[in-house]
Every structure is written in structure tokens, then in C-alpha cells.
Amino acid sequence: MSAQTPTAMEQGLQTCHGCGLLSRPEPGVEEGRCPRCDEPLEFRKARSLERTLAYLIAAAVCYIPANLLPVLTTTTAGGSESDTIMQGVVLLWSPTGWPLSIIVLFASIMIPSAKILALIYLVITVKRGSIKNNAQRVRLYRMVEIIGRWSMVDVFVDTFTVSLIQLQPLMSVEPGPGLLFFAAVVVLTMLAVESFDPRLIWDSGDAAEEKEVKREVQHA
Amino acid sequence: MRCPRCDKELWRHKPDSFNRTFALTVAALVLYIIANAVPMLGLHAAGRSAFTTVVGGAHQLWLDGQQIVSVLVLFAAVISPALQISFLFLILLGCRRARPPFWVGMLLRHVEFTRTWSMIEVMLLGVLVALTKIADYATVIPGTALFALFALVALLAAMQSSFDPREVWLRVEWAEEKHRRPAEAKPTSEVTP
Numbered sequence: 566m567s568a569q570t571p572t573a574m575e576q577g578l579q580t581c582h583g584c585g586l587l588s589r590p591e592p593g594v595e596e597g598r599c600p601r602c603d604e605p606l607e608f609r610k611a612r613s614l615e616r617t618l619a620y621l622i623a624a625a626v627c628y629i630p631a632n633l634l635p636v637l638t639t640t641t642a643g644g645s646e647s648d649t650i651m652q653g654v655v656l657l658w659s660p661t662g663w664p665l666s667i668i669v670l671f672a673s674i675m676i677p678s679a680k681i682l683a684l685i686y687l688v689i690t691v692k693r694g695s696i697k698n699n700a701q702r703v704r705l706y707r708m709v710e711i712i713g714r715w716s717m718v719d720v721f722v723d724t725f726t727v728s729l730i731q732l733q734p735l736m737s738v739e740p741g742p743g744l745l746f747f748a749a750v751v752v753l754t755m756l757a758v759e760s761f762d763p764r765l766i767w768d769s770g771d772a773a774e775e776k777e778v779k780r781e782v783q784h785a
Numbered sequence: 786m787r788c789p790r791c792d793k794e795l796w797r798h799k800p801d802s803f804n805r806t807f808a809l810t811v812a813a814l815v816l817y818i819i820a821n822a823v824p825m826l827g828l829h830a831a832g833r834s835a836f837t838t839v840v841g842g843a844h845q846l847w848l849d850g851q852q853i854v855s856v857l858v859l860f861a862a863v864i865s866p867a868l869q870i871s872f873l874f875l876i877l878l879g880c881r882r883a884r885p886p887f888w889v890g891m892l893l894r895h896v897e898f899t900r901t902w903s904m905i906e907v908m909l910l911g912v913l914v915a916l917t918k919i920a921d922y923a924t925v926i927p928g929t930a931l932f933a934l935f936a937l938v939a940l941l942a943a944m945q946s947s948f949d950p951r952e953v954w955l956r957v958e959w960a961e962e963k964h965r966r967p968a969e970a971k972p973t974s975e976v977t978p
Contacts, residue, residue, distance in 0.1 A: 584950075719911070724854075726918060740851045
């Protein structure tokens, strides 16, 4: 007796990503379109792991210049000064501004790197057919999905700092080359999250679920 | 109810979804227009003052040679929220008909995308940080749009949580011809003389 819960894929059913309709493809057709909303249907997102990994590698590459190159250049009568993201965090640290400084530290430095690492972990465990900690892994995925957007904070901070401080010749602020790379990291990691198919986590089985079923069988 | 496998909350019927969401969407539409039409932030320093709107911020980035980032900011802070609100508005408007037309489904299919990329709440946090930074050099004047944006964030969240896409999907015209319901026969009272 199989200890697996039946899945829609095993039953030949497809869930539509657009409207949630469960449908059976026409005989002979492997993967068609949703009869209700016309979205292309697939049992699992096509080449999910490869695409996620590709976006992650691109994001990891951009992560380096994003943190090393300046995002803002301040020009005053006394000369000009360039700040990277980390220097921005340090500048923000003051008796009143420290909570915001911590938020920016999290949003701009910790979240992007944690996101890349978490997704790489998910891709590797799925690729290796791991059946452990499925529930925790999908929770990790959802957390990455929810928190990810907040990394954009720094892009907005720089946008409004630049557009407000235009007091030539006294003082002006210009965006630096790091900003483009940082924005790229945010967008690429968001695309990576979107390409990953969390259902893959369960496709090789689930240790916790099997244990549960075995226990039930013994009791019966 | 929770999913027995991954413990996520399952679908729940939301009471009076169409009317509540429609009211919230109309309010969000009004606030969105205000938020983008009036100045959001002002700055006062050394006898000079400057004002900016959200679009103004993106425009300045464009002028400074960061065109790609500028488009991204415009997309996340102006275009996506506009799509998010107007899609919901049109969907609910279409649902006022007994049989919602096919394009309602087309829009509904893309609501998730507009939600992912609409980042007004992130932008507001960014504005807050920028204000704190600038406060060291100059006097910052919060504009009307800033308050409108704060209210808009609350409205968008309420709008999304009261919206029940399944209610719409149950009523929408199917894309595939053979699944479409046949044109309903006219009520007998109209046919018989």
C-alpha cells in the first residue's frame, strides 16, 4: 500500500494558475489551456528549477557591485562624496534614527542575501529529492515571497533623496551606478521566487506524511 | 480550515464581497488620483524650496541617467497600483451584470501580477527613511499626497482582503466555446403575448 496522498498530477488533473479551476486535459493533448480563463496549463511550472537557478545566479552576480558601488553621490561646495548602501545605513544611525537604520540594514542587506541563500537551499533540496521538512520548506518559501518586496525600500529612499535635494549650487545628490545593480538584485530575486514551483517540494514524497499514514494503518 | 499538507489557510467565503470591495475600490481610485496629483514632499533650505510628487521622483532619476531604475520606480509605485485598482474596479463593474462578460476573466487572471508589483507600502517606508536623512540638512514639509498615500495603503489592503475572486470565477463566461452557457431563453412572460 502506498503511503502517499494522491496528487492531482497522478490523477491527470491540472490546476489553473489563473483561476484555480481543476481540469482534465483533452485526450491526446498533454497540456492545454484552461477552459475557463484561457491561461496556458501545465502540471508543474516548466523548467522551474533551471529558471529559478538562472535568476539566482544573475542576482548573486549583481549583488556584488550593488554593495560595492556607490548608490548616492552628494555634491556640496566643499566637494563630492559617494555612499554605498552600507554607508547609507551607518549615516542613518543616530539617537533618533536608529530604528530606521536597522530597517534599512534588514531590507537592503540581509533580506536580499537571505533570499538568495534560501532559494538556493530549496532548489538543491528539491533537486536531490529530499523528503524531509517539507512543511518547513514551504513555509520558508512563503516567507521569502512575502518579505522579498521590501528590499525595494532602498531604491525608493534614493529616488526621493535625489529628487528633493536639488539645491544647486549649494548641495545636490545624484544616483550612483550601484543603484541599477541593486534594483536588478531585487527584481531578479522576485522573478526567481515566481519561477519556483512549491509543489515540487512534495513530488518526491514527504517523510512526515508517510509516518502519519503508517501510524494510522497500525491503529486500524 | 487549513490545508492538511502544508497548513495554509484554505478558501473561505467572504461576506458581501462584491459590494464591500466595490466601495473600497471607488475610495481607492479617488485617493490614488489625489496622491498623484498633489505634491508629496516639500523641502525648505537656505531660502529655497522644492516640491516633488511620486512621478517627479522617477523623472529626476531619469534625468540623472538612471533610466532603467526610473522606469522600475514608476512601474512599482505608479503604474502597478493604477492597474491594481482599475482592474478590480472594472471586474466588479462587469460583475454587476447577470452574466459577466469574458474580459472580466481576462482581467482577473492578471490581478495577482499587479498585486505582486504594486509597492506603495514599500515606497512609503522609503519616503520615511528619506525624510529622516534629509531632516539633517533641511526642513521637510510633508505634502497632502503623503497622507493620501498612507490612507491608500490601508484601503488597498482592505480591498484585497474583502475581494473574493472565486465568487467572480463562478459567474464569469468561460473562455472555451463549448463550456459557455447557452443564451438564456427569454422569460416566458415576455414571449407570450
